[in-house]
Structure formats: structure tokens, C-alpha cells
Amino acid sequence: MPTVLWFRRDLRLHDNPALTAAANSGPVCPLFVLDPHVWEPAGAVRKAYLLESLKALNANLDGGLIVRVGDPTVIVPEVARAADAKAVHVAADYGHYGRTRDTNVAQVLAAAGINWVATGSPYAIAPGRVTKADGSAYRVYTPFYRAWVNHGWRAPAADPATAPQWFAPLAGDPWPQTPDLMGITLPPAGEQAALDRWDAFRHSGLAEYEERRNRPDLAGTSVLGHHLKWGEIHPRTILAELGDDLGSETFRKEIAWREFYADVTDRHPLSSRVSLDQRFDTAIDWNSGAEAEDAFQAWALGRTGFPFVDAGMRQLRAEGWMHNRVRMVVASFLVKDLHLPWQRGANEFMRWLRDGDIASNSHGWQWTAGCGTDASPYHRIFNPISQGERFDPDGDYVRRYVPELAHLPGKSAHTPWLQAEGYRHGYPQPMVDHAEERRDALDRFARAKASVSDS
Numbered sequence: 001m002p003t004v005l006w007f008r009r010d011l012r013l014h015d016n017p018a019l020t021a022a023a024n025s026g027p028v029c030p031l032f033v034l035d036p037h038v039w040e041p042a043g044a045v046r047k048a049y050l051l052e053s054l055k056a057l058n059a060n061l062d063g064g065l066i067v068r069v070g071d072p073t074v075i076v077p078e079v080a081r082a083a084d085a086k087a088v089h090v091a092a093d094y095g096h097y098g099r100t101r102d103t104n105v106a107q108v109l110a111a112a113g114i115n116w117v118a119t120g121s122p123y124a125i126a127p128g129r130v131t132k133a134d135g136s137a138y139r140v141y142t143p144f145y146r147a148w149v150n151h152g153w154r155a156p157a158a159d160p161a162t163a164p165q166w167f168a169p170l171a172g173d174p175w176p177q178t179p180d181l182m183g184i185t186l187p188p189a190g191e192q193a194a195l196d197r198w199d200a201f202r203h204s205g206l207a208e209y210e211e212r213r214n215r216p217d218l219a220g221t222s223v224l225g226h227h228l229k230w231g232e233i234h235p236r237t238i239l240a241e242l243g244d245d246l247g248s249e250t251f252r253k254e255i256a257w258r259e260f261y262a263d264v265t266d267r268h269p270l271s272s273r274v275s276l277d278q279r280f281d282t283a284i285d286w287n288s289g290a291e292a293e294d295a296f297q298a299w300a301l302g303r304t305g306f307p308f309v310d311a312g313m314r315q316l317r318a319e320g321w322m323h324n325r326v327r328m329v330v331a332s333f334l335v336k337d338l339h340l341p342w343q344r345g346a347n348e349f350m351r352w353l354r355d356g357d358i359a360s361n362s363h364g365w366q367w368t369a370g371c372g373t374d375a376s377p378y379h380r381i382f383n384p385i386s387q388g389e390r391f392d393p394d395g396d397y398v399r400r401y402v403p404e405l406a407h408l409p410g411k412s413a414h415t416p417w418l419q420a421e422g423y424r425h426g427y428p429q430p431m432v433d434h435a436e437e438r439r440d441a442l443d444r445f446a447r448a449k450a451s452v453s454d455s
């Protein structure tokens with residue numbers, strides 16, 4: 001019986017339960033829909049990466065992938081009818097928009113007598129499955145992590161019993177042009193690139209991950225984010241190869257953050273746009289107006305005068321990626337030093353990050369702002385100078401991304417104001433006094449919390 005396999009965030013052929021289910025029931029028509037609702041607002045980096053990933057998938061399908069542009073509620077049934085399919089197979093989508101879209105597509109298909117079959121998800125454990133004993137959801141990561149490990153996950157999915165028979169009953173649409181990446185070079189995309197990256201990290205990075213993962217000056221993390229985002233590799237494939245050593249244990253915990261944020265977003269779909277504690281959005285006295293806009297631009301362009309923050313924001317624009325430690329520091333700076341809402345920063349990240357993922361990004365920002373999951377300690381405020389000195393101890397990261405400071409040796413790159421020649425190459429002075437803004441932020445958050453508890 002012919003089927004359609006609608007690829008979304010699962011752009012791989014191995015360890016793909018939806019593919020196995022489709023192929024075991026007959027010839028498979030592979031489809032990807034470029035949905036303008038998702039495509040149009042995406043930044044150039046994510047668009048370009050997705051196109052590269054689709055190219056790689058298409059090559060693995062010997063050019064048989066049908067890529068169509070338009071509304072999935074129209075296109076998926078149209079392709080299913082052309083394929084004479086009795087079922088459309090997918091991996092479940094747990095995003096806010098994806099869920100509604102899937103319900104709508106499934107309804108249209110049902111009216112045409114075509115089954116909707118969802119098998120698997122982009123996560124080791126599907127959102128909603130890890131619960132407290134009373135069935136309610138976790139809002140704090142550490143107990144979630146324990147329950148997630150106790151719940152356990154399936155082994156990687158078996159390949160289909162026989163090699164899938166791919167077929168394309170109709171032609172696809174012309175692919176969109178790759179957007180201008182303004183000098184950013186993307187890493188190789190696709191399933192093989194993802195497996196190679198994981199293999200390389202497993203053999204040469206995992207053992208030292210615990211020690212090196214907080215050091216943006218070193219290549220200490222896996223850089224698998226974009227591969228996971230598009231399902232070029234499934235977290236289950238990774239988890240199956242982790243051991244009991246410290247590096248593996250720490251890496252498992254990082255994979256679990258991704259699962260935790262997907263779970264929280266599944267239960268609170270609006271939390272990808274508004275604070276999990278929504279009252280904070282209106283209760284905090286955020287800066288606004290022309291000065292706030294200038295401050296935002298200085299932050300976005302990496303011209304705050306704080307070397308570690310500026311290096312991070314410039315890495316983002318140079319590579320479409322930023323190290324996790326620096327993501328936390330630049331996010332804290334925007335929210336706590338410049339008093340701007342986390343959503344502004346989250347949008348900027350989504351514009352540039354190649355691993356931009358709505359759940360991990362929105363909740364990474366809320367964790368830093370103190371209005372999301374975790375015990376939400378809003379008084380956690382990163383010191384942009386001491387963070388730099390601690391996690392970039394020789395100043396290499398700052399010098400790599402901030403050429404105006406490249407002449408300053410060692411850790412002195414973090415404190416140009418203390419160096420005789422610190423401003424020789426036009427680096428800006430610090431735009432704020434961190435100690436003062438820290439006090440101001442604590443006041444604003446305390447006032448907001450008080451007004452929220454009163455209401």
C-alpha cells in the first residue's frame with residue numbers, strides 16, 4: 001500500500017521510526033513542505049541551513065524528495081491523492097504551531113479517507129510523558145532530569161525490514177534561492193555530517209566535556225545543536241552510545257535540558273512568546289523609547305564596551321552560533337543591565353542562530369531573566385567582566401572576535417579600561433556601570449515580584 005512520508009524535523013533515513021513504519025507498509029513518497037508561515041519569518045541562517053539539509057536528504061533519496069511550497073493543509077492531501085496513499089506518516093510535532101497544523105492536516109486527510117500515522121518525535125521521550133507521581137508536569141529541571149532518566153527511552157529504531165521503495169508521483173516546486181549569509185560560512189548539513197560530528201565528538205571531546213564545556217575559547221562542546229534541531233541525528237542515537245563516565249553523564253544532562261524545555265513548551269504553548277509566569281511581562285518596568293532602542297542596537301552589534309558580551313554577539317553574527325556560557329552572559333546583560341524584555345533578545349537570537357529552536361531559545365532566555373522554569377532566581381545576575389575572566393582566562397575568545405582588543409595580551413583583553421593602550425583601536429567605553437544596573441535590576445524585579453504577589 002503506497003504511503004506518504006512527510007519529513008519535518010526528522011531529516012534523516014536511519015533511526016527514524018516514522019520512516020520504518022511507512023516503508024514496512026509499502027512504497028514511500030517522501031515529501032517536505034516549505035510552509036510560508038514557518039519559512040517567511042525565519043532568519044537567513046536557518047533558511048540557508050535548512051536548504052542545505054534538504055539537499056543532503058534529497059541526495060540520499062537519489063533526487064526523489066518532493067519539496068513543495070505552500071499551505072500543508074492543501075499540499076499534503078494533494079500529494080497523498082497523487083500518490084494514491086492510504087496513509088501519511090509523520091514524526092509528531094510538539095510545537096504550538098506544529099500541533100495545530102497537524103490537527104488541521106489530519107482532519108482534511110480523514111475527510112478524504114487517508115490515515116494520519118504519527119510515530120516517534122524529535123525527542124528521546126515525547127513531551128508530556130515524564131510526570132510527577134500525581135501526573136502533573138515538572139517545572140524545575142533537576143527533578144525532571146531524575147524522572148526522565150528513570151522513565152528511560154527506546155533503543156534506536158530498526159531500519160525497515162526491506163530497503164524503502166521511494167517514488168515521486170508528481171514534481172516538486174522550484175526551491176527558494178539561498179539567502180545572502182553576509183559572510184557566514186555554515187558547517188556541512190545532513191545526516192552524514194551529523195553522524196560524523198557526533199562520532200568525532202564522542203571520540204575526541206566527550207571525555208573532557210565536563211572540564212571544557214564552559215570554555216568558549218576552546219572547542220569543548222559538541223556543536224550538534226543544528227543537527228538535533230533538524231533531526232539529522234536523533235537524541236536516542238546519541239543516548240544509546242553514552243556510558244557511565246563523567247563526560248557522558250554531563251552530556252546526557254545537556255540533552256535532557258532540550259527535552260525539559262520541549263516538555264514545558266508542550267504544557268505551556270504560549271511560553272515560547274510570553275513569560276512562563278505571564279504576570280512578569282507587564283509587572284516589570286522595562287526600558288523603552290529611543291535610548292532603549294540605541295542600547296539594544298549596541299548590544300546586537302557587539303558594541304557595549306564589555307569585551308566578553310561583545311565577543312559573544314560578534315561570534316553570533318560571524319558564525320550563526322554562540323557558545324552556551326556566552327549566551328547566558330549576553331542574555332543577562334540585555335535583561336539585567338539594559339533592562340530590556342527577554343523577548344527582544346530571543347528574537348535576535350532566532351534571527352541569527354543556526355540551531356535556533358523556539359523551545360530551547362525562549363526558555364534559555366527565561367531561565368536567564370528569572371521569569372521561567374527553575375526556581376526562577378531573578379537575582380541571578382551575571383557579572384560580564386568576571387565571567388569573561390573566569391571562562392576565557394587567557395582572553396583568546398575576546399581577541400578572536402573583537403579585533404579592536406587584539407593588541408591586549410592575556411586576560412587584560414577583558415579590562416581595556418585598566419590598560420594604557422586599551423582604547424587605541426577605537427573600542428567603545430562601557431555603556432553602563434554594571435554595579436549600578438545590577439542594583440537597579442534587583443529593585444525592578446523585586447518591585448515586580450511584590451506587585452505580582454499582591455495581585
Ligand SMILES: Cc1cc2nc3c(=O)[nH]c(=O)nc-3n(C[C@H](O)[C@H](O)[C@H](O)COP(=O)(O)OP(=O)(O)OC[C@H]3O[C@@H](n4cnc5c(N)ncnc54)[C@H](O)[C@@H]3O)c2cc1C
Nearest residue numbers: 221222223224225254257258324355356357360361364365
Ligand atoms: C539565552 C539562551 C538561548 C539559547 N537558545 C538555544 C536555541 O535556540 N537552540 C538550542 O538548541 N539551544 C539553545 N540554547 C542552549 C545552548 O546554548 C545550546 O544548545 C548549545 O550552546 C549548543 O551548542 P552545542 O551543540 O555545542 O552544545 P553541547 O554543550 O554540546 O550540548 C549538546 C546538546 O544538548 C542540548 N543542550 C545543551 N544545553 C542546552 C540548554 N541549556 N538548553 C537546551 N538544550 C541544550 C543541545 O541540543 C545541544 O546541541 C540557548 C541557551 C541560552 C542561555
